[in-house]
Amino acid sequence: MKIIVAIKQVPERDAQLSILPDGRWIEEDALNYVINEPDAYALEEALQLKEQHGGEVIALCAGPERVTSTLREALAKGADRAIHIASDTIGKLDTLALAHVLAEPIRAESPDLVLTGLQSDDLGLGQTGVVLAELLGVPHSTLVLHVEKTGAGIRVKRELEDGWFQHIDLPLPAVLTIQSGGNKLRYATLMGIKKAKTKETRSEAAAIPGTPATVELTRIFLPEKQKQTQMLKGSPAEIAAQLVEKLRSEVRVL
Amino acid sequence: MSSILVVAEQKSGVLGRISLEALAAGQALARSLSGDCVAAVLGDSSAAANELTSKALARVYTIEHPLLKQYTPDGYNAALEQLIRKISPAYVVFPHTYQVRDFAPALAARFGQSLISDVVAIQAGPAFIRQLFQGKLNADYRRTGSESGPGFVSVQAGSFRVDDLQPGTSSAESFPVELSAQTIRTTPGEPFRESAQTVDLAAAPVIVSVGRGIREQENMPLVESLAQALGAELAASRPICDAGWLPIERQVGSSGHTVAPKLYLAVGISGAIQHLVGMKGSKTVIAINKDENAPIFEVADYGVVGDLFEIVPELTRAITAAKS
Numbered sequence: 394m395k396i397i398v399a400i401k402q403v404p405e406r407d408a409q410l411s412i413l414p415d416g417r418w419i420e421e422d423a424l425n426y427v428i429n430e431p432d433a434y435a436l437e438e439a440l441q442l443k444e445q446h447g448g449e450v451i452a453l454c455a456g457p458e459r460v461t462s463t464l465r466e467a468l469a470k471g472a473d474r475a476i477h478i479a480s481d482t483i484g485k486l487d488t489l490a491l492a493h494v495l496a497e498p499i500r501a502e503s504p505d506l507v508l509t510g511l512q513s514d515d516l517g518l519g520q521t522g523v524v525l526a527e528l529l530g531v532p533h534s535t536l537v538l539h540v541e542k543t544g545a546g547i548r549v550k551r552e553l554e555d556g557w558f559q560h561i562d563l564p565l566p567a568v569l570t571i572q573s574g575g576n577k578l579r580y581a582t583l584m585g586i587k588k589a590k591t592k593e594t595r596s597e598a599a600a601i602p603g604t605p606a607t608v609e610l611t612r613i614f615l616p617e618k619q620k621q622t623q624m625l626k627g628s629p630a631e632i633a634a635q636l637v638e639k640l641r642s643e644v645r646v647l
Numbered sequence: 648m649s650s651i652l653v654v655a656e657q658k659s660g661v662l663g664r665i666s667l668e669a670l671a672a673g674q675a676l677a678r679s680l681s682g683d684c685v686a687a688v689l690g691d692s693s694a695a696a697n698e699l700t701s702k703a704l705a706r707v708y709t710i711e712h713p714l715l716k717q718y719t720p721d722g723y724n725a726a727l728e729q730l731i732r733k734i735s736p737a738y739v740v741f742p743h744t745y746q747v748r749d750f751a752p753a754l755a756a757r758f759g760q761s762l763i764s765d766v767v768a769i770q771a772g773p774a775f776i777r778q779l780f781q782g783k784l785n786a787d788y789r790r791t792g793s794e795s796g797p798g799f800v801s802v803q804a805g806s807f808r809v810d811d812l813q814p815g816t817s818s819a820e821s822f823p824v825e826l827s828a829q830t831i832r833t834t835p836g837e838p839f840r841e842s843a844q845t846v847d848l849a850a851a852p853v854i855v856s857v858g859r860g861i862r863e864q865e866n867m868p869l870v871e872s873l874a875q876a877l878g879a880e881l882a883a884s885r886p887i888c889d890a891g892w893l894p895i896e897r898q899v900g901s902s903g904h905t906v907a908p909k910l911y912l913a914v915g916i917s918g919a920i921q922h923l924v925g926m927k928g929s930k931t932v933i934a935i936n937k938d939e940n941a942p943i944f945e946v947a948d949y950g951v952v953g954d955l956f957e958i959v960p961e962l963t964r965a966i967t968a969a970k971s
Contacts, residue, residue, distance in 0.1 A: 488761040520752035527753035532832035560836035574889030612787040633961035
C-alpha cells in the first residue's frame with residue numbers, strides 16, 4: 394500500500410503564547426514547534442500498515458522551512474520519503490484553499506490511502522482530511538482508531554460519541570482522519586535518525602489557489618472567564634489547609 | 648429574504664440537546680440578519696420533526712429516503728446539497744457532533760466554502776467566535792464578503808442555551824431527494840460498545856480527574872490516593888486514557904462522559920474545550936495546574952497555580968486528617 398500521511402507542525406503544547414500587536418495572530422519567533430499530536434497517530438497507523446502489508450509511507454507537510462524538522466522526525470520514525478510544500482503564508486489560508494494546496498501533490502502521487510490527524514492542536518478546525526477527500530473525489534472516514542486491510546479495500550474502526558464505536562468498509566483509494574489513542578506512538582531510534590539522513594525530502598512550491606478566501610480570522614484575544622475564580626496561594630501545606638476548609642464549609646463534601 | 652437553515656441531528660427519532668442548542672443559535676442569527684429560520688432533519692425523521700414543529704421556525708424539512716436510514720457522509724451530503732441548492736439559505740448551522748464533523752466540511756467545499764467549525768458564540772457582524780490552541784485563545788472568524796454561496800457554521804455543545812429557544816408552531820414539509828446507491832461509497836456497520844461499563848461517572852457526586860500534568864504512569868498513585876481520601880471516583884482527560892493509564896470508561900469530555908458532580912477536582916488538566924464540554928456543568932470545580940493561563944481556570948471556582956507533585960500529597964494528607 395502506498396500511504397501519504399499529511400502532517401502539520403504546531404507550537405508545542407506548553408508554549409506561552411503572546412498576541413501580536415495587530416491582534417490577528419501570535420508571536421511565532423520564540424516558539425518551539427512539534428508534530429501535531431493526532432498526526433503523530435496517523436503516522437503511526439501508516440507505519441504499522443506498511444509493516445503488515447508492505448508498501449511505502451510518504452510524509453507530507455506544508456509550511457515554511459522550519460517544518461522540515463518535523464518531516465525529518467517522520468523519516469526517522471520510519472517514513473520512506475518526504476514532501477515539503479514550501480510556503481511562508483500557508484497559515485493564512487482558509488480550509489478549502491489549504492486542502493487545494495495539499496491535494497495537488499497528493500494527486501500526482503496517486504496513493505492508495507491518505508491519513509491525517511482528526512484535528513490540529515493550534516486551529517482545531519478538524520476539517521482538512523474531509524475536504525481533501527472531497528477534492529480528491531475519494532471516500533473518507535473520520536475519527537478512525539484502527540485500519541484493517543480487507544479483500545476489496547479497508548475496514549476501519551471509527552469512534553462515535555459516548556463510548557460507542559462502528560466499523561466502516563471503504564474501497565481504496567480513501568482518506569482517513571485518525572483519532573489519538575488507537576496505537577502507542579513509537580520513538581525514533583538512533584538507527585532511524587541515521588537512516589533518515591539518506592532519505593529523500595522533495596521540496597516544491599505551494600500552488601496557492603487564485604480564488605479569494607471565503608472566511609478569515611479577524612481577531613484573536615484572551616477568553617473571558619466564565620466564573621469568578623478564587624485563586625488560593627501559599628505553601629503546599631497552606632494551600633491544602635485552605636482547600637480542606639473550602640471542601641468542608643463551601644463544597645460540603647467532607 | 649435571507650434565511651438560516653439549521654440541520655438538526657436525530658438518533659432513533661430523538662433530537663439531541665446539542666441540536667436544540669444549534670436551533671437557538673440559528674434563531675438568534677436569523678433575528679440579527681432580519682431573516683427567518685428553517686430546520687431540516689434527515690433519516691427516520693417524523694418523530695424529530697414533530698418536536699421541531701413546536702419551535703419558532705418558518706418551516707421544517709424532513710428528508711427521508713431508503714439510502715438515508717443509516718448515516719453515511721455521501722448520502723447526507725448528496726441530500727443536503729439538493730436542499731441547500733433549492734432554498735439558498737444565507738447560513739447553514741449544524742450542531743458540532745462527531746457526525747457533523749464527518750460530512751459538513753465536504754458539504755461546505757461543494758459550495759466553494761469553508762466551514763467555521765466549533766463556534767462557541769456569535770456576535771454582531773456576524774463574527775463567529777471559536778477557540779484556538781486548545782482553548783488558550785479565542786478568535787473571531789468572519790466571512791470575507793467575496794463569497795456568493797451560503798456560510799457554513801457548526802456550534803459547540805453547551806455554548807448556546809436551550810432556554811433561549813423560541814417556541815412556536817411551524818409545519819413540516821417532506822423534501823424529496825434523488826439518491827442512487829452508487830453515490831454511497833462507504834458501508835457502515837452497526838454501532839457497538841467495547842466492554843460492559845463498571846463505573847457510572849455520571850452518577851458520582853465527587854470526581855478527582857487527572858490530565859497530562861501527571862506526566863508518568865508511575866505517578867498515578869498520587870491521584871488515586873487523593874480520590875480514595877475524598878471518597879471520589881477517579882476520572883481523566885483523553886491523553887491519560889489514550890496512554891492506557893486509566894480505562895476509557897473513566898474519560899471525561901466530548902469523546903467520553905459528560906459529568907456534573909458536586910465537586911470536580913481537576914489535577915494537571917489544562918482544559919481543552921473537548922474536556923470542558925464534559926465537566927463544566929459541575930457544581931464546584933477546583934483546578935490545580937502549573938500554568939496560570941490554562942483554560943481550566945476559566946471554569947474553576949477555586950484555582951491553585953502550582954506543582955501538583957507538591958500540592959496533591961499535602962492535600963491528601965490534610966483530607967485524611969480532617970476526616971479522622
